[in-house]
Amino acid sequence: MIKPLRFTRKSLGIPYAVFLVFFVIIPMLVIVFYAFTDKNNHISFVNFINFFSDPTKLSTIVYSLVIALITTAVCLVIAYPVAYILARSKMKQKYVILMLFITPMWINFVLRVNAIRELLNWIGLLGEANYLNTIIGMVYDFLPFMILPLYTTLLKIDESLYEASADLGGNSFTTFTRVTIPLSMPGIMSGITMVFLPSMTNYVVSDMLGNSKVTIIGKFIETYFGSDWHMGSMIALILLIVVFVSTLLSGGFKSEDNVRGTNL
């Protein structure tokens, strides 16, 4: 008798488990190992101590945080009205307009940054205002990642809730602050995480637009991995913890609220 070949749910999971072990868990352990060893591969906290006693490294982290915060805030301020108008409009062409906002995402990243570099050069800002240029570039690059999750959550808000608010005496301002904003919070949170993280680490923008004068934490890690893997790993680990904590605080792990703007 031949036993029929059957895949259980467990056996179908094996390839993914293998993937996770080789591409997530082992690399993570390698980073932790490097972070807590010295150049002779002895366990030590020297990287940790060095990092927090070096004002340049600390200020880089602060700069990165500030740039990322400003970028995120500007993206939110620009994206919210756009997403709100598009989500509530009954216009037939609204998908076209949404597409126009989203299409830059599908154009090569380096090309986009180069384009904005040319633009900044043309207005004469390049090399003059390095931090401003970095932020302009980042906002331009990451704006779609803010619009999409906002648009999807706003779209899901039932029209009758706005009507209920008006019915109960709410004017457009109170309706916005008491109904629209709280109900679009999951979208706001997704948008923030999707913009905040890359703006902390994506050094291509700061390199090309900041006239190499702006160093963000991502660039830092890259530089260290050229010479000192141990320090590089430590910085990467610290960044990981910063990100993890901020995601935890913003409730980004709540599965039901997790809107990543994938369903357009």
Place this chain on the structure above:
Amino acid sequence: MSENASNCIIELKDVVKSFDDTLVIDHVSLSVRKGEFVTLLGPSGCGKTTTLRMIAGFDLPTSGQILLNGKDISLLPPNKRPVNTVFQRYALFPHLNVFDNIAFGLRMKRVVNTYRNPKGEEYTRTEKLTKAEIAAKVKKALEMVDLEGFEKREISTLSGGQQQRVAIARAIVNEPEILLLDEPLGALDLKMRKEMQIELKAMHRRLGITFIYVTHDQEEALTMSDTVVVMADGVVQQIGTPTDVYNEPANTFVADFIGESNIFSGTVTGKRKVRFCGKTFDCVDDFEKNEMVDVVVRPEDIVMCEPELGMLKGKVISVVFKGIHYEITVQVGRYEVVIQSTERREVGETIGMNIPAQEIHIMKRKYTSNIYDGVITKRNTVEFADGEFECDVTQLYPGSHLDEEEYLVTAQGEKIDLTGTEVTVEVGLEDISISDDAEAGGAQGHIISIIYKGDHYRVIVRTDESEEDFVFATDDLWNENDYVSVIIPKDKIKLTLKHTEEKAA
């Protein structure tokens, strides 16, 4: 007029609403007394919800006025109206708990308080309600809907019935002058719905405010309301008490929509005499002789008796047990009569039926065209009303034509033999003419009525065998009882297939 104005809380004056050229509300006028429970009743798409939304302020009338206590509020935004709504799917705020949902309106409310300063002078101040005031009001509202202790519950943890109650509490806590309810019980199961009907009615009595209720459920409307407004196609069909609307329907639509009805076409044959189902009955309504009317008889008003004692006689073709009564369908000639009775009859039994004069409801019929059941015959003609007429069968299939052998060929090249196909035949009032020559037209009959309509005569010709009527307008004067033939031009006979699924195939 002054008394009327003081009694009336909301008034719709000739209100019209259209959405992108589609007329949704067609000149609706309506007035609601203070404290009344009014129900807007009608099938979906009749405009009842739009009417409610215009009172709430979510939709603005295209023309006409909405008066609240005599003041025009037609263009006032919803937040400025002393009106609250219970929404169809509740529209509770999912991010707030029960307490915050109910307190939502209270927190935005501003009240004018009077104070006395140390010198003893009075002054007023516009203030928000205090936390304690809000908490007390919310508590009271929750008691009102039997949800004491639910303050901290999240909306998503509540059952449909509980959400419904929260929605009601959220509206009544604001002490509106009018409470609008948009099919509030639609999402509940039958038992729950019955309970809520009684509770809502009790709540209406306790609160003493005006309720305007929208539903498509006629039973709900009859049970709960003081006044029922029956709507169809954006037009008010009838306004009356539940008893009036049920017992004296204004037209066949109301009769058909509210309760079960037998609707026959009949003719007034004399003073308080009406003829339908091939018999002449006594009735209590006076109409002009020979007036074409619709006759409505409620199934429970037909009295069954021995076959020889009945005005009508027929064979039982179906008996269905409905709990408290049997629904018995009887074939009387070519008519089907539905009877509701607590007495059982057997299928196949022959029974007699009588209808008391006061139970025969007669209403004027509006004629727009003649409609018949017809059958396509071999020669591609159509047979209806005891006659046979030439017609254009290609209109049944767009793009089709007849080949040399008179077979219909569809646009796809498929050959169809239409013989025996059942169709609905429609002929306009202007498209019929008659002739003395019995052979000239497709059907023959006697003229039973000629009514002068100012500039033309309206003539009715009735066929002998199946008593079908041809109604038409003519400039010529004919005599009653003339035997004539009916002529209809080939291109004026409009055919539609009876079975739409055949058309699709």
